[in-house]
Amino acid sequence: xxxxxxxxxxRPLPRARPFDLxxxxxxxxxxxAALLIVVMVAIIIGDIVWRxxxxxxxxxxWTVPREGMTKGGIFPALxxxxxxxxxxxxxxxxxxxxxxxxxxxxxxxxxxxxxxVRFAVANLAGVPSIVYGLFGLGFxxxxxxxxxxxxxxxxxxxxxxxxxxxxLTLALLNLPVVIVTTEEALRAVPRDTRExxxxxxxxxxxxxxxxxxxxxxxxxxxxxxxxxxxxAGEVAPILFTGAAYFLPYLPKSPTDQxxxxxxxxFVLATxxxxxxxxxxxxxxxxxxxxxxxxLLNLTAFLLRARLRAALAGRQ
Amino acid sequence: MPVDTPEIRTAxxxxxxxxxxxxxxxxxxxxxxxxxxxxxxxxHLQAREFSLFYGSRQALKKISLEIPPQGVTAIIGPSGCGxxxxxxxxxxxxxxxxxxxxxxxLLVAGMDVCLPGTDVVxxxxxxxxxxxxxxxxxxxxxxxxxxxxxxxxxxxxxxLEIRVEDSLRRAALWDEVRDRLDRxxxxxxxGQQQRLCIARSLAVEPExxxxxxxxxxxxxTATARIEELVLELRGRYTIVVVTHNMQQAARIxxxxxxxxxxxxxxxxxxxxxxxxxREKITEDYITGRFG
Numbered sequence: 001x002x003x004x005x006x007x008x009x010x011r012p013l014p015r016a017r018p019f020d021l022x023x024x025x026x027x028x029x030x031x032x033a034a035l036l037i038v039v040m041v042a043i044i045i046g047d048i049v050w051r052x053x054x055x056x057x058x059x060x061x062w063t064v065p066r067e068g069m070t071k072g073g074i075f076p077a078l079x080x081x082x083x084x085x086x087x088x089x090x091x092x093x094x095x096x097x098x099x100x101x102x103x104x105x106x107x108x109x110x111x112x113x114x115x116x117v118r119f120a121v122a123n124l125a126g127v128p129s130i131v132y133g134l135f136g137l138g139f140x141x142x143x144x145x146x147x148x149x150x151x152x153x154x155x156x157x158x159x160x161x162x163x164x165x166x167x168l169t170l171a172l173l174n175l176p177v178v179i180v181t182t183e184e185a186l187r188a189v190p191r192d193t194r195e196x197x198x199x200x201x202x203x204x205x206x207x208x209x210x211x212x213x214x215x216x217x218x219x220x221x222x223x224x225x226x227x228x229x230x231x232a233g234e235v236a237p238i239l240f241t242g243a244a245y246f247l248p249y250l251p252k253s254p255t256d257q258x259x260x261x262x263x264x265x266f267v268l269a270t271x272x273x274x275x276x277x278x279x280x281x282x283x284x285x286x287x288x289x290x291x292x293x294x295l296l297n298l299t300a301f302l303l304r305a306r307l308r309a310a311l312a313g314r315q
Numbered sequence: 316m317p318v319d320t321p322e323i324r325t326a327x328x329x330x331x332x333x334x335x336x337x338x339x340x341x342x343x344x345x346x347x348x349x350x351x352x353x354x355x356x357x358x359h360l361q362a363r364e365f366s367l368f369y370g371s372r373q374a375l376k377k378i379s380l381e382i383p384p385q386g387v388t389a390i391i392g393p394s395g396c397g398x399x400x401x402x403x404x405x406x407x408x409x410x411x412x413x414x415x416x417x418x419x420x421l422l423v424a425g426m427d428v429c430l431p432g433t434d435v436v437x438x439x440x441x442x443x444x445x446x447x448x449x450x451x452x453x454x455x456x457x458x459x460x461x462x463x464x465x466x467x468x469x470x471x472x473x474x475l476e477i478r479v480e481d482s483l484r485r486a487a488l489w490d491e492v493r494d495r496l497d498r499x500x501x502x503x504x505x506g507q508q509q510r511l512c513i514a515r516s517l518a519v520e521p522e523x524x525x526x527x528x529x530x531x532x533x534x535x536t537a538t539a540r541i542e543e544l545v546l547e548l549r550g551r552y553t554i555v556v557v558t559h560n561m562q563q564a565a566r567i568x569x570x571x572x573x574x575x576x577x578x579x580x581x582x583x584x585x586x587x588x589x590x591x592x593r594e595k596i597t598e599d600y601i602t603g604r605f606g
Contacts (some may be wrong), residue, residue, distance in 0.1 A: 108413070109413075190450070192446060192448055192450035193450055193452060193453075194411075195408060195411065195444075195446065195450070196446065196450045196451075196452065196512070196515075197452070197462070198408070198411070198439060199406060199408060199439055199443065199444040199446075199516075200439065200440070200443070200462060200463035200466065200515065200516065200519060201436050201437065201439045201440030201463055201466060201467070201519055202436070202462070202463070202466040203436050203466075206466050210462070210465075210466070211452060214453075215453060310453075
């Protein structure tokens with residue numbers, strides 16, 4: 001039978017449906033789902049800003065908690081958080097970037113060792129943060145710290161929860177973030193550029209140092225700032241490794257304990273002797289923590305945009 | 316347009332070799348390649364029964380050819396015939412492909428560069444390469460040209476400036492960029508970027524320039540300028556150009572090699588190869604019957 005004859009047996013196609021109820025239903029559903037997220041974020045942020053705004057004053061930021069944390073400010077927690085993330089970054093960036101460079105530039109992609117490292121990185125990212133906290137306590141505090149004390153013949157100095165162990169635990173937690181972002185940034189450098197450098201007689205290390213890393217910098221910085229932003233808010237990893245409920249003094253050495261914003265929020269919310277008196281302080285502290293995280297994320301975004309523009313020659 | 320500036324060049328000390336340079340220079344090789352023209356006789360580049368494999372696929376089959384110093388040698392052939400692979404053998408860029416493996420010898424100034432002990436970094440300084448797509452670094456024009464020099468350890472600003480200017484003049488780009496050396500190289504046109512890449516290669520005083528389809532990503536005007544430049548440079552450097560453009564090969568080269576499916580079909584004087592090829596299949600290719 002010819003095509004024409006076959007076609008003659010067909011009825012004409014139905015008209016396109018002018019009104020599609022199912023389609024409309026799904027559009028509405030997905031719209032509501034999207035709206036729900038916006039509404040929830042708006043409620044959370046709105047509530048915190050509304051109730052916390054009045055509390056966050058210059059004085060609030062620069063004074064210490066008083067009267068069983070029903071008065072005063074959050075300066076020790078801010079200070080402790082800043083120290084914590086600075087120490088964490090110092091430990092994190094060299095290791096994270098180093099590991100990413102090894103994985104991307106030196107490792108044979110299919111060797112068992114490389115597979116093992118990748119497997120470890122992927123699983124590190126999935127470990128619950130409280131487990132990091134326990135690991136930090138067991139490994140850094142009770143093993144490394146206690147060993148240092150024993151080796152140097154000291155009283156308990158290093159072998160107790162401290163700023164340095166909390167920072168290292170947080171660094172470990174954020175290692176996968178930095179490794180993955182750095183590796184992605186290295187992968188994004190065009191092969192042409194890498195070959196150009198090698199073809200000019202640059203060594204492998206010179207190529208990494210002067211061509212690949214500068215181009216990967218936006219990615220590295222983004223990863224670092226994201227890690228800091230996450231580190232500033234994580235409570236579980238520092239719970240057993242160095243964060244203090246309340247301290248009358250500021251930490252002066254890496255072996256001191258410290259107060260931290262996220263933990264301070266937890267303390268204010270659950271441990272206050274006078275819940276009503278503490279509530280404004282709680283809202284204020286949460287607002288500061290949110291603003292800090294938001295600012296850091298914004299910094300990451302702007303840094304990336306600026307560096308990308310500079311690399312593209314748009315300066 | 317001035318491409319050579321002897322009064323500037325005599326003021327410059329030679330580019331230092333990296334410390335890892337092999338102490339035993341091969342006999343007949345000039346003490347300082349690139350500064351003085353290479354002796355015009357003999358063989359500069361040579362392949363001896365050179366085969367290249369990517370995994371189990373053989374890309375080049377026992378290629379043997381000799382390329383004398385200076386002048387332009389073209390390698391032509393259809394896509395996938397192995398012409399880029401051969402070119403990239405001379406500066407060991409095939410090393411970057413994990414599955415690549417070679418047999419036979421590739422000689423640069425009498426030394427087999429395929430040997431495991433070869434100082435690849437020094438080899439790549441002596442044997443420069445220009446790629447198919449212009450690939451400047453996302454740095455300033457100045458820093459692009461100065462890159463190779465800085466990697467050799469040159470720091471003196473005045474010397475760098477002289478060398479950068481000299482290289483840009485040789486690449487016929489100086490007049491277009493002299494007043495914006497600190498601007499990003501990415502803002503240049505494609506043709507200018509390619510001449511910048513040539514200047515960048517020339518800055519480290521190579522003796523050989525390998526060009527992998529250097530004009531295939533450019534418009535006809537920019538292509539013509541690159542071809543002019545190649546003709547200007549041929550008196551000083553041994554230039555090997557891979558091209559799929561047969562008119563281009565005919566215009567700029569004095570010798571042409573025709574590769575087909577990894578085999579060297581014919582190699583000889585360009586005019587003779589294009590007017591009276593020895594092989595029937597060469598004739599078929601250059602007259603456009605396939606490819």
